[in-house]
Amino acid sequence: MTTLDHPHHPAHGGHEGSYLTPKGGFWATVWDWMTTIDHKKIGMMYLVAILTMFFVGGMAALAVRLELLNPTRLDPVTGHVVGSIFSAADATDTKPGNEIYNRMFTLHGAVMVFMFIIPSIPAALGNFLLPLMLGAKDVAFPRLNLCSWYLYVFGSIFAIIAVVGGGIDTGWTFYTPYSTVTDPDHWRLVYMVLGVFILGFSSIFTGLNFVVTVHKLRCPGMGWFDMPLFVWAIYATAIIQVLATPVLGITLLLLIFERLFHIGIFDPALGGDPVLFQHFFWFYSHPAVYIMILPGMAIINETLAVHARKRIFGYRAVAFSSLAIAGISFLVWGHHMFTSEGELSSAIFSALTFLVAIPTAVKMFNWIATLYKGSITFNTPMLYTLFFLFTFAIGGLTGMPLATLSTDLHLHDSYFVVAHFHYVMMGGTVIALLAGLHHWWPKMTGKMYNERAGIMGCFLVFIGFNMTFFIQFIMGSQGMPRRYASYVDDFHWMHMVSTFGSWVLLAGFLTHLVNFMTSLAVGARAPDNPWGGLTLEWDTDSPPIEHNFHHEPILTHGPYDFDDTVPPRTRPGEWPLAAPLPAGATAHH
Amino acid sequence: MTTIDAAHRLPRPEDLPPHERHVHQPHWRTKEAEFDAAKFGMWLFLATEVLLFSGMFCAYAVFRMLHPDAWTNGSHYLDWKWGGLNTIVLLVSSFTMAMSIHNAQKNQQGWLKFNLCFTILCALAFVFIKFTFEYTPKWSGWFFFLDPALHHHVDSGRTALGGLFHFVEGYGGKRPGSLFAYPFAESPYEPIWWSVYYISTGIHALHVLIGVGLISWLLWRAQRRHFGPGHYTAVEIVGLYWHIVDMIWIFLFPLLYLIH
Numbered sequence: 103m104t105t106l107d108h109p110h111h112p113a114h115g116g117h118e119g120s121y122l123t124p125k126g127g128f129w130a131t132v133w134d135w136m137t138t139i140d141h142k143k144i145g146m147m148y149l150v151a152i153l154t155m156f157f158v159g160g161m162a163a164l165a166v167r168l169e170l171l172n173p174t175r176l177d178p179v180t181g182h183v184v185g186s187i188f189s190a191a192d193a194t195d196t197k198p199g200n201e202i203y204n205r206m207f208t209l210h211g212a213v214m215v216f217m218f219i220i221p222s223i224p225a226a227l228g229n230f231l232l233p234l235m236l237g238a239k240d241v242a243f244p245r246l247n248l249c250s251w252y253l254y255v256f257g258s259i260f261a262i263i264a265v266v267g268g269g270i271d272t273g274w275t276f277y278t279p280y281s282t283v284t285d286p287d288h289w290r291l292v293y294m295v296l297g298v299f300i301l302g303f304s305s306i307f308t309g310l311n312f313v314v315t316v317h318k319l320r321c322p323g324m325g326w327f328d329m330p331l332f333v334w335a336i337y338a339t340a341i342i343q344v345l346a347t348p349v350l351g352i353t354l355l356l357l358i359f360e361r362l363f364h365i366g367i368f369d370p371a372l373g374g375d376p377v378l379f380q381h382f383f384w385f386y387s388h389p390a391v392y393i394m395i396l397p398g399m400a401i402i403n404e405t406l407a408v409h410a411r412k413r414i415f416g417y418r419a420v421a422f423s424s425l426a427i428a429g430i431s432f433l434v435w436g437h438h439m440f441t442s443e444g445e446l447s448s449a450i451f452s453a454l455t456f457l458v459a460i461p462t463a464v465k466m467f468n469w470i471a472t473l474y475k476g477s478i479t480f481n482t483p484m485l486y487t488l489f490f491l492f493t494f495a496i497g498g499l500t501g502m503p504l505a506t507l508s509t510d511l512h513l514h515d516s517y518f519v520v521a522h523f524h525y526v527m528m529g530g531t532v533i534a535l536l537a538g539l540h541h542w543w544p545k546m547t548g549k550m551y552n553e554r555a556g557i558m559g560c561f562l563v564f565i566g567f568n569m570t571f572f573i574q575f576i577m578g579s580q581g582m583p584r585r586y587a588s589y590v591d592d593f594h595w596m597h598m599v600s601t602f603g604s605w606v607l608l609a610g611f612l613t614h615l616v617n618f619m620t621s622l623a624v625g626a627r628a629p630d631n632p633w634g635g636l637t638l639e640w641d642t643d644s645p646p647i648e649h650n651f652h653h654e655p656i657l658t659h660g661p662y663d664f665d666d667t668v669p670p671r672t673r674p675g676e677w678p679l680a681a682p683l684p685a686g687a688t689a690h691h
Numbered sequence: 692m693t694t695i696d697a698a699h700r701l702p703r704p705e706d707l708p709p710h711e712r713h714v715h716q717p718h719w720r721t722k723e724a725e726f727d728a729a730k731f732g733m734w735l736f737l738a739t740e741v742l743l744f745s746g747m748f749c750a751y752a753v754f755r756m757l758h759p760d761a762w763t764n765g766s767h768y769l770d771w772k773w774g775g776l777n778t779i780v781l782l783v784s785s786f787t788m789a790m791s792i793h794n795a796q797k798n799q800q801g802w803l804k805f806n807l808c809f810t811i812l813c814a815l816a817f818v819f820i821k822f823t824f825e826y827t828p829k830w831s832g833w834f835f836f837l838d839p840a841l842h843h844h845v846d847s848g849r850t851a852l853g854g855l856f857h858f859v860e861g862y863g864g865k866r867p868g869s870l871f872a873y874p875f876a877e878s879p880y881e882p883i884w885w886s887v888y889y890i891s892t893g894i895h896a897l898h899v900l901i902g903v904g905l906i907s908w909l910l911w912r913a914q915r916r917h918f919g920p921g922h923y924t925a926v927e928i929v930g931l932y933w934h935i936v937d938m939i940w941i942f943l944f945p946l947l948y949l950i951h
Contacts, residue, residue, distance in 0.1 A: 239718035242728045310735045318728045319718070348739040352746030356890070365868035365886035367750055372868060373761075373880040378753055382746060649717075 118647045120548065139244035142646060144251050145230030146546065151254060152222045159213035160611070164604055165206050167570075171601040173588040174199040186587075196588070203587040204271035211274030213265075216298050217258050219531055220390060223397030224343070225250070225308050227538050228336045230546060232312060234639035234646065235330050237321025237655040242314035246307050253304035260297030264290040273585065275387070278368040278379045282360050292358055299354045302347045305393075309343025312336060321638070323657035330637045330661040331420050335400030338424035342389045342396075342431060350386035353379065377442050384435035392431040394527055396424060398534030399465060402490055405537045406469055408635045409484035410476030413662040416468040423461035430458050440510050448507055455505040462498055466491070482556030483633075486537035489564055493529025497522060500575065515585075518578025524571045536563070536614065543618070544628030548645040551625060555617040562610030569603025630671035637661045641670040710919030726924050733928040737935045740898075744939050747891040751946060754887060758880035765884030766950045768865060770840065773824050774948040777817050778940065784813030785937045788906075788930050795923035800916060803926075807910045810933070814903045821896055826889075827856070832863025891943060898936045905929045 121142045125134040135143055165187065174186035174196045183189045188206075189199030229247065233240055241247050264270060270291050272280040281291055316337045320329065357379070359365045366372030368379045407414050414420060436443055436451030443451075469491060478484060500522045503509040513519060543551055574582075577596045582589055589597065631640040636659060642651050659667045669677050704712060719725040755762045791806035823835045833856040834841045841857060849858035864872030867886035909929055912918065918926050 233718075243732060244716070244718070246732075306736075306739055310732055310739075313735060314728050314732045317731065318724060344735055344739055345742060348742035349746050352743050355894075356746070356750070359867075359886075359890060363868055363870055365890070366883045367754075367868075367886055369868075373758060373883050375753065375757070378750065382749075 118649065118652070120643060120645045121648045122548070122645050137248075139240070139248050140648065141229050141233050141241045141244065141247060142546075142650075144247050145226055145228075147251055148221060148229060148254070149226040151251075151258070152218050152226055155213055155217040155258065156222075159210050159218055160608075162206050162210035162213065164608065166203065166210060167601040167604040169203050169206070169587060170589075170597045173597075174203070175588050188587075200587040201271060204273075204585070205269035207585060208271055208273050209265055209269055212261065212270075212294065212298070214527075215274050215390075215394075216301050217254075217261065219394045219527060220305060221254060221301075221308070222394075223401065223531065223535055223538065224312070224336055224339055224393075225254070225304075227401070227535070227542065228312065228339075228397060229308070231542065231639055232315060232333060232336055233319065234642070234650055235333050235637050236315065236319055237324060237638045237651065237657065238315065238319035239650050241311045242318055243311050247311055250304045250307040250311070253300055253307070257297045257300030257302075257304060260293050260300060262297075264293035264297065267293070270294050275383060276354075276357060277383075278357070278360065278376045279370070281357060282364070282369055288361050292361055295354050295358050295361075299351055299358075302351050302354070305343050306347045309340035309347070312340035313344060316340075321655050321657055327418065327421070328657055328660055331403035331414060331417065331424075332400040332637075334421040335396045335403065335424045338428040339393050339396040339400070341425075342393050342428050346386045346389035346393070346432070349382060350390075353382035353386065356382075377439070380439050380442060381435070384438045385432075388435040388438065389428075389431040391523075391527070392427055394531050396427060398490070398494075398531040399424070401534040401538035401541070402469065402487055404635070404637065405483045405487045405541045406472055407662045407664075408541070408633050409481065409487065410473050410478045411634070411664045412472050412474075412476035413660075413664060414468065415471035415474075416464075417662070419464050420468050423464040426461040427458065430454070430461070434458060437505060440507060441514055452505055452507050452510075456502075459498070459502070466495060466498070480557075481540075481553055482551070482560055483537045483541040485557060485560045486533055486540065489560065490530060490533045490537060493525055493533060493567065496572075497525030497529050500525065513578060515583055516578035517574040517582045517584055520584050521571045521574035521578060524574070528571070529567060533563075533567075536560075539614075539618075541633070542639075543621070544632045545639055545644050545646070547622060547625075548628050548643075549621045549625030550628045550632065551617050551621040555613060555620075559610050559613035559617060562606055562613055564610075566603050566605070566607030566610050570600050570607055571603070573599045573603075631669055634669035634672055634677045636663060636667055636669055708916040708919060710917055710922045713917075713922035722922070726927075729924045729928055730931070733931045737931060740935055740939075744891070744894070744942075747887070747894070748942070748946075751887050751891070754880075754883050758878065758883065761878040761880035761884045763951055764877045765881050765888065766947060768829065769825075769888075769948045771948045773820060774944050777820050778944050780813050780817050780820070781937045781940050784810045784817075785934055787813065788933045791909075792923065792926050792930050795913075795918040795926045796920055798919045800913070800919075803918065804910060804913050807906055807913060811903055811906050811910065814899050814906070817899055818896055818903075821892065828859070828862060829865040830863060832859050832861070833857070834859055834862075888947060892947070895936070895939055895943060898939070902929075902933050902936055905932065 121140060124131040135147065138144065169186050169188055172185040172187075174183060174189045176182070176194075176196060177184045182193050183196055183199065186199050186203075188202035189196065229241070267290050270281075271285060272291065276291075276295060281295075285291065316329070316333060356365070356367055360368050360374075364372065366374045368374045368376050370376055403414060403420065434451060434455045434457075436447055437455045440448045440452070500518070504513060504519060504522060540551060540556055543549070573596045577593055577600075578584075580593075582593050582596075628644045630642070630644045632644075633640075638651075638655050638657070639646070641655060713722070715722045715725040719728070787806040787809040791803050791810065794800075794803035794806060824838055824840075828834045828838065828840070833851060834844070836855055836857060841859070844859040844862060847858045847860045850856060851858070861874060864874065865885055866872060866882075867889045868882050871882035871885060873881070906929060909918075909926055912925065
């Protein structure tokens with residue numbers, strides 16, 4: 103499969119169409135997609151699903167920020183409720199408006215965590231790219247893969263029924279006793295929790311599929327340390343998905359029983375232990391934050407190396423740090439409970455939490471070292487990658503005062519925590535997702551996006567994101583508690599900045615949306631390897647053919663050997679080697 | 692003119708039984724790779740099963756530590772003989788399940804179907820014993836007419852389902868949480884014991900019933916000669932599942948029945 107022979111290859115191979123080629127008429131195509139076991143189509147279906155959920159969760163977030171711009175409060179003179187978009191229900195009582203606010207932030211949290219960010223990168227980009235990067239034709243269990251997607255949709259439908267029926271107000275963590283005694287109309291909570299339970303199965307099946315795929319479907323010539331680092335991080339994620347999610351499953355099942363039959367396990371009135379719920383919940387949900395961030399790191403490895411044209415500094419250290427993060431993630435759940443557990447266990451969990459900083463810092467330093475003397479192209483994926491390094495560093499470092507017991511007691515449940523995890527989850531995962539979407543968009547759709555519009559969107563998101571969330575560190579350290587619908591006047595200017603920032607952020611996302619839609623409609627045809635990448639997904643058509651590769655690939659070079667490999671499927675002379683080709687180096691496989 | 696003996700002729704592909712015609716899915720290089728992956732996937736799934744039940748074991752440990760009286764009193768009501776019988780039933784079924792894999796490998800089609808049937812019957816017997824002799828009397832006070840325990844209690848004379856069930860006054864009501872209605876409880880925390888008991892054994896019984904469904908599917912396929920030495924993936928992985936269901940009971944039995 104020497105691509106140098108076919109430099110302009112749109113018709114390379116010729117006999118086999120792209121995976122996007124419609125099968126017959128409209129309904130035949132719909133049926134084909136709904137029953138497909140092709141990992142690329144399932145990845146695209148996930149992408150549409152998670153971006154829809156991102157929109158729903160984003161709207162809820164904007165509503166929360168809008169409320170905080172002008173919060174619900176009683177006018178001291180007239181005694182009437184003023185402010186707030188939610189307060190129209192009762193002119194003299196702030197409670198109905200505040201309850202809507204509670205439902206809105208719960209909706210935001212639950213949708214963003216369970217329906218957007220956990221499945222986002224692994225299920226959408228991971229599904230699309232993992233088999234391609236391994237040189238495989240599909241994931242290990244293609245039918246199970248489709249089953250995961252249907253479980254995702256099915257679980258989301260349960261959750262949406264709960265939301266449309268009035269929503270729940272417990273926060274995304276479903277803490278007992280909020281979730282077992284408040285809100286007598288309990289069916290919505292049961293539906294929401296059941297939805298998340300089903301989503302958990304979807305996540306387990308995806309993870310299981312990926313672990314087996316990485317073990318069993320690497321192409322000839324690809325050892326463990328020839329895999330792209332994207333695959334290493336997705337592999338570490340998949341292990342966490344498989345080992346942590348079942349514990350959430352049993353916890354949610356017990357919660358449903360508690361709500362329906364008052365079984366007393368979490369209800370202190372019957373001798374149960376509400377803190378046990380917190381232990382169970384965080385035993386899953388802390389590893390789950392690494393389910394969220396590791397795939398973000400996965401993307402950064404690829405975008406950084408390709409757009410800086412440098413071999414990743416310390417490949418093995420980066421690969422093992424992913425596994426180390428996955429391992430340590432199971433030992434730190436107690437740091438969510440510093441105020442509700444014993445002093446000794448708090449001290450132990452605090453110490454263990456600091457350990458996570460080590461592999462994370464290994465990655466950060468290696469990435470920065472990779473940039474050194476690279477030939478960096480400042481396109482949208484690379485700008486987002488640098489954006490990630492900047493915001494993720496802030497997010498990671500602000501985790502330190504939260505892991506320290508004495509400072510955490512002051513910062514606990516304040517906006518400092520809100521800002522910290524948004525810097526990690528949004529400044530980390532969402533930003534990495536945007537880097538990845540731009541990086542692989544040509545491969546996935548066969549169309550180029552507009553680079554100028556992409557860069558403009560990136561700057562808007564950068565300004566909007568930092569405006570929205572940086573001020574929240576200051577608010578939090580001055581005592582603004584999280585999840586409150588109202589506040590004292592001193593915080594007003596900071597909330598104003600934050601809300602205006604959220605609008606800039608919206609403008610940035612809309613720029614990307616328009617850019618992507620325009621690209622689908624009128625975008626230029628993408629070359630097979632627009633960035634000169636060396637991983638195997640660039641060694642097939644854009645978009646890939648149905649069976650991924652024209653011939654079974656045989657790996658002959660490492661994923662980051664930019665110094666001595668001509669990238670596959672590029673025009674002659676397009677990617678000149680940095681140095682003369684050493685004797686015995688691969689011209690191209 | 693000589694005729695060729697039919698036995699010396701190679702069979703046409705369409706005349707072969709399905710298990711000899713099995714072709715691996717196109718993304719695998721060999722049948723063996725496909726089989727190994729299926730087994731590996733199942734082992735991972737079993738790890739998730741263990742972790743699912745570990746939540747229950749954890750709840751068990753916490754509440755036994757917090758309310759030891761409720762645990763000794765509650766366990767007192769469980770009859771180790773039923774639990775022991777069910778343990779034997781499951782162990783036998785695990786043996787027949789293992790044998791059915793062996794039968795598939797040796798192409799013993801008749802024995803394969805026999806062992807699968809036997810496994811299904813054991814699973815159904817387990818569920819029958821659990822519901823009829825354990826759950827029903829404790830929950831509601833209704834005893835099956837063949838239940839030996841009926842003779843130790845005063846029969847109220849009320850019967851149901853044509854005499855199949857007899858009611859005993861003051862025996863039922865041992866239910867989880869706020870449904871608890873047993874008048875002679877000695878510890879105020881006994882409802883939690885019953886919650887842990889019903890939920891852990893209930894989820895286990897659900898797994899047994901799922902196993903019945905899976906093994907019936909194997910039987911349906913064995914009838915069509917889908918399994919043989921060249922292809923027995925489904926028998927192997929359902930077998931693995933069945934052993935974990937058995938293993939979980941091996942832990943539940945002593946923890947629930949043998950602690951007084």
